[in-house]
Structure formats: structure tokens, C-alpha cells
Amino acid sequence: MSLNQRRRIAASPQTSLWTQTHQLNILSANPSCLELVPEPVSDLDMGLAEQLRHTQAELQRYRMLYDNIPSVYLSLDVTGVILSVNQFGANCLGYTREQLIQQPMLKLFGESEKQRLADEFKALLTDAAESAVKCGDFRLNCPLSQIKWVKVTLRFIPDYEVHKPVIIMLCEDITAHKQAEDTWRANESSRHTLIHNEQHNQVLIPDKLEELESLTRLKEEFISTVSHELRTPLTNMKMAIQMLGIALRKEQKFEGNTEISKAACYFEILNNECDREINLINNFLDLKRLERDSQPLVLETIQIQQWLWQVVEKFKQLNFHLCQQNFSIKIPHSLPPLACDSSNLERIFIELLSNACKFSPPDTAIIISAEKKANNILLQVINSGVEIPSTELPRIFDKFYRIPTNDPTKQGGTGLGLALVQKLTQQLGGTITVESRSNRTCFTIQLSLKG
Structure with missing residues (x-):
């Protein structure tokens, strides 16, 4: 051992010898004597975890409801760029959600519609009122879309925390209604032309024939209008019924409550009947569309x-x-x-x-x-x-x-x-x-x- 090494040992405090000794004792200890004591989990932590799980479940349910609302729902920034879209809406437009996000919403509409819609958008931002603005009917320009015409409603939503306002755009399908109008105009034009030709040839059309044409036209208009007018309130009813269901499930902890049990039964009736009416209208409109014209297949x-x-x-x-x-x-x-x-x-x-x-x-x-x-x-x-x-x-x-x-x-x-x-x-x-x-x-x- 060198002189320097002996000097360092001599200069070391006694605690070093104690530490070395006890370290050896610990290392040579029987492993069965060592154990890990878990840190106790407090009731507060468990409560917070349960609350977080419940909140995540509710958020997931709201997301599912949003994705399946039978209309096109878009959220936009103040420049008109798409921030989000519900899954049902993306499917109707013929895109995936990823293809739509960060794209300008004007890209979805025909060239003749863009300026009119841009003016409505600017007017909404100028007014900045928290109320819905019905902008009117607009023609889409989406090659793979199931719908061609939509009724557009915009709403300005300010964000007071981060100062980033959002614009909500609702697009409701009115394609069948517009096509019925076009058919009616074409029939009117053909009828006037026919009458003119018949009068020119001094041949009168029997009044029975005119009444039949009128009744047929009125029937088609009535069916198309009623179907679309029923769709909007039913959509709102469905959303309200779903919210009622969430509220009822929160109250289920009061077991044996007769009034809550009755309310649950009424909820099931409302939910089932609303679904039946929505399916009836959707099936009817789809069937009329298939009978009228054949949509291109996406193979x-x-x-x-x-x-x-x-x-x-x-x-x-x-x-x-x-x-x-x-x-x-x-x-x-x-x-x-x-x-x-x-x-x-x-x-x-x-x-x-x-x-x-x-x-x-x-x-x-x-x-x-x-x-x-x-x-x-x-x-x-x-x-x-x-x-x-x-x-x-x-x-x-x-x-x-x-x-x-x-x-x-x-x-x-x-x-x-x-x-x-x-x-x-x-x-x-x-x-x-x-x-x-x-x-x-x-x-x-x-x-x-x-x-």
C-alpha cells in the first residue's frame, strides 16, 4: 500500500467505517427479510380517478351523438377553414374527416355559390352576434357526395378564454326538395308548351287530364316538403331524448324510486318511436332518390x-x-x-x-x-x-x-x-x-x- 493511500485511510472519519460495515451487512442480508411497502392510495385519489373515468365516458357518448347526428356539422375558424366535422357529415359529403380538416369550407360549394356564401360569412363576423343566421340554399360541388343541395345555417361562438372564436355551420340536405322543384318546373314548362300546341291546332285538353296532372304534382310536392320539414324537428327531438337518457341514468342510484322507474319506461317509448320515425323518413327519401335516378357507385x-x-x-x-x-x-x-x-x-x-x-x-x-x-x-x-x-x-x-x-x-x-x-x-x-x-x-x- 502506498504512502498516499495510507494517509487517506488515516484521514477518513469514523463514520466511513460505520457506513462500509453496515453496507456490507445490508448486502449480505437475507433477501427474504427485505420487502416493499406500497404507498397507500387515498380516498381522494380514488374519487378523482372515478370522476375522471365517468367524465371520459360521458365525453365519449357526446362524441358518438355528435358523429351520428343526421346532418353535416362543421366548425370553422374566422377565415373559413374547417376545424372539425361529424362522421355522418363527412360520409354524406363523400370524404373522410382527415380530408376535410384544414381545408377551406368554400371548396365544398359550386363556383356560383362561393361569393354569396362568403358574403354571408363576412356579415356574420361583422355582426358577431351569438345567434343562428340562416343563409339560404346552396349547391354543393362534391363529386362523391350523396347530397347536392343544402340549407346552410351559421352561428358565431366566441371563446372568452383564449380569444379564438369559432363558427358553427349546419348543412341540412334539401336535395330531394330541389329536385322536386326542378321536376315541377319542367312539368309546368311541358304542360304549357303542350297546351299552346294543342290550342294552336284548335284541340282542347279534357279537364279531367288537367286535374290529374295537378293532383300528381301536388302529391309529389307534399311528400317531399313534409319529409324534409319533419327531419329537422325529429333531429332535435332525438338529441333531447338522448340527453334525457343521460339524466335518467344519473338518477338510477335511487333504487326503488317508482317515479324514476316510470320515467325510464317513458324514455324508452320516446326513444324507440323517434328512431322509428327518423328511419321511416330516411328510408323514404333514399327510396325516392333510387327510384328517380341512379347514383354512381364507389367501387x-x-x-x-x-x-x-x-x-x-x-x-x-x-x-x-x-x-x-x-x-x-x-x-x-x-x-x-x-x-x-x-x-x-x-x-x-x-x-x-x-x-x-x-x-x-x-x-x-x-x-x-x-x-x-x-x-x-x-x-x-x-x-x-x-x-x-x-x-x-x-x-x-x-x-x-x-x-x-x-x-x-x-x-x-x-x-x-x-x-x-x-x-x-x-x-x-x-x-x-x-x-x-x-x-x-x-x-x-x-x-x-x-x-
């Missing part, structure tokens, strides 16, 4: 096995109160991909699954299957425990037709679902058939693999 390659599983799971999550049956999917792994409009095909399956759940007893089987046959794909929805009388089968796809006394769960229906399914299948270039015997009903869709 994509679908892997049937994965796609069908996702559709069924989505249906079960959104209709958990209705799904009391046992679902199974039977699809061979070797099934080739299908080129198809997935949005229309999903609409078909959602309607068929809803129909199967409504008319099948609880705990019975619902089978979804697919197979290749020649150059076609056969897709089937089979439900057991119910049979449609053979005398009713020829009318199963008629509009507003319901099978008499064949609704064991009393779910009701619009009478338009299967008519819409048939029209959508035809638009995809396919066919749909139904068989019902031996207490079993099977809907079969045949689509070509050639796309």
Missing part, C-alpha cells in the same frame, strides 16, 4: 370474411338492446375478394340483420354466410324460429308492406326496409331472393365477381 375491393365480421360487430354494438339472438358467421377462407360499393352493401346487411332480430324469438340462431358459385358471390342472412307464410312471400319487397301478425317482439317497422334493400341490390347489379320454410327464413343476395 372498392372487399375482403368478405373480414368485412362481414366488422359489419356484424358494428350492428351488435349499435343495436345491443335488439340483439337477443345467437350470431354466427360462416365464410370459407378461400373466398375471393369482391369489387363493390361497400356503403350500399353495408346498408343492405344492416337492414337484413335488423329485420332478422325484430322477427326472431330470443336465443334463436342468426347465421350470416357467403360462398362462391360460378362467377358470383352468394351472401345469405338466415334466421330461425320464424316462418313467412307462402302467400305473403310475393309481396315481401313491396313498399309499406308489413307481414300481418308476425312481429313477436312488437318492434314495429317502417314497411320500407326490404323495398330499399331490393333497390340497393339492383343498383349494385345483383339480385335478392327470399325462402321461408321449416321454421326458417333465408335472404340470399347474388353479386357478380366481375364487378
Whole structure:
């Protein structure tokens, strides 16, 4: 040992020797004698965690409601750039949400509409009043959009905390109403031209014929106007009903309260009837649109096995109160991909699954299957425990037709679902058939693999 080393040892305090000794004792201690004592969690921390979880669940529910409101909802900054859009609205416009965010909202409208809408936008910012401003009707310019005309409402929302105001834009679909107006004008022009020609040739049109034309026109106008006018209040009613449901669930901790129990029953009635009316109007407008003109298909390659599983799971999550049956999917792994409009095909399956759940007893089987046959794909929805009388089968796809006394769960229906399914299948270039015997009903869709 060197002299310097001996000097350093001699100069070290006695505590160093104590530390070295005890460090050796600790290191040589039996590991079983050492244990970790968890830090106690306070009641306050647990309460805050539960409150956070509850708040996150409510925010998730509000987000789901916002995404599924049957209108186009946009939030904009003061320059007109899109900050957010609900999922239903993005789908209607033919875009993903990512494609719309940070884009100028004027990009969605026709060239002839942009200046008029920009003037309304500037006027709203100048006034800066917290009230809704109905700007009027505007034509869209979205190639893949399901809608062509919208009624626009703007509202200025100031943010007092960060001084960044937001403008809310509501776009309601009025395409059918505008098309009815165009049809009426065309019919009027044709009628006036015909009358003029007939008068020129000194041939009078019988008054019965004129009355028939007038009645037909009035019927189309009435149906189109009423359908669209009903849509807005029903949308507001649905939102209010959902908020009522949230409030009722908060009150459920008071068990045995008879008044709350009655309110819950009334809520279920309101919610179901509102859904039924909204589905009726949506199905009716979609059916009229398909009968009037054929929309271009948006083809994509679908892997049937994965796609069908996702559709069924989505249906079960959104209709958990209705799904009391046992679902199974039977699809061979070797099934080739299908080129198809997935949005229309999903609409078909959602309607068929809803129909199967409504008319099948609880705990019975619902089978979804697919197979290749020649150059076609056969897709089937089979439900057991119910049979449609053979005398009713020829009318199963008629509009507003319901099978008499064949609704064991009393779910009701619009009478338009299967008519819409048939029209959508035809638009995809396919066919749909139904068989019902031996207490079993099977809907079969045949689509070509050639796309």
C-alpha cells in the first residue's frame, strides 16, 4: 500500500467505517427479510380517478351523438377553414374527416355559390352576434357526395378564454326538395308548351287530364316538403331524448324510486318511436332518390370474411338492446375478394340483420354466410324460429308492406326496409331472393365477381 493511500485511510472519519460495515451487512442480508411497502392510495385519489373515468365516458357518448347526428356539422375558424366535422357529415359529403380538416369550407360549394356564401360569412363576423343566421340554399360541388343541395345555417361562438372564436355551420340536405322543384318546373314548362300546341291546332285538353296532372304534382310536392320539414324537428327531438337518457341514468342510484322507474319506461317509448320515425323518413327519401335516378357507385375491393365480421360487430354494438339472438358467421377462407360499393352493401346487411332480430324469438340462431358459385358471390342472412307464410312471400319487397301478425317482439317497422334493400341490390347489379320454410327464413343476395 502506498504512502498516499495510507494517509487517506488515516484521514477518513469514523463514520466511513460505520457506513462500509453496515453496507456490507445490508448486502449480505437475507433477501427474504427485505420487502416493499406500497404507498397507500387515498380516498381522494380514488374519487378523482372515478370522476375522471365517468367524465371520459360521458365525453365519449357526446362524441358518438355528435358523429351520428343526421346532418353535416362543421366548425370553422374566422377565415373559413374547417376545424372539425361529424362522421355522418363527412360520409354524406363523400370524404373522410382527415380530408376535410384544414381545408377551406368554400371548396365544398359550386363556383356560383362561393361569393354569396362568403358574403354571408363576412356579415356574420361583422355582426358577431351569438345567434343562428340562416343563409339560404346552396349547391354543393362534391363529386362523391350523396347530397347536392343544402340549407346552410351559421352561428358565431366566441371563446372568452383564449380569444379564438369559432363558427358553427349546419348543412341540412334539401336535395330531394330541389329536385322536386326542378321536376315541377319542367312539368309546368311541358304542360304549357303542350297546351299552346294543342290550342294552336284548335284541340282542347279534357279537364279531367288537367286535374290529374295537378293532383300528381301536388302529391309529389307534399311528400317531399313534409319529409324534409319533419327531419329537422325529429333531429332535435332525438338529441333531447338522448340527453334525457343521460339524466335518467344519473338518477338510477335511487333504487326503488317508482317515479324514476316510470320515467325510464317513458324514455324508452320516446326513444324507440323517434328512431322509428327518423328511419321511416330516411328510408323514404333514399327510396325516392333510387327510384328517380341512379347514383354512381364507389367501387372498392372487399375482403368478405373480414368485412362481414366488422359489419356484424358494428350492428351488435349499435343495436345491443335488439340483439337477443345467437350470431354466427360462416365464410370459407378461400373466398375471393369482391369489387363493390361497400356503403350500399353495408346498408343492405344492416337492414337484413335488423329485420332478422325484430322477427326472431330470443336465443334463436342468426347465421350470416357467403360462398362462391360460378362467377358470383352468394351472401345469405338466415334466421330461425320464424316462418313467412307462402302467400305473403310475393309481396315481401313491396313498399309499406308489413307481414300481418308476425312481429313477436312488437318492434314495429317502417314497411320500407326490404323495398330499399331490393333497390340497393339492383343498383349494385345483383339480385335478392327470399325462402321461408321449416321454421326458417333465408335472404340470399347474388353479386357478380366481375364487378
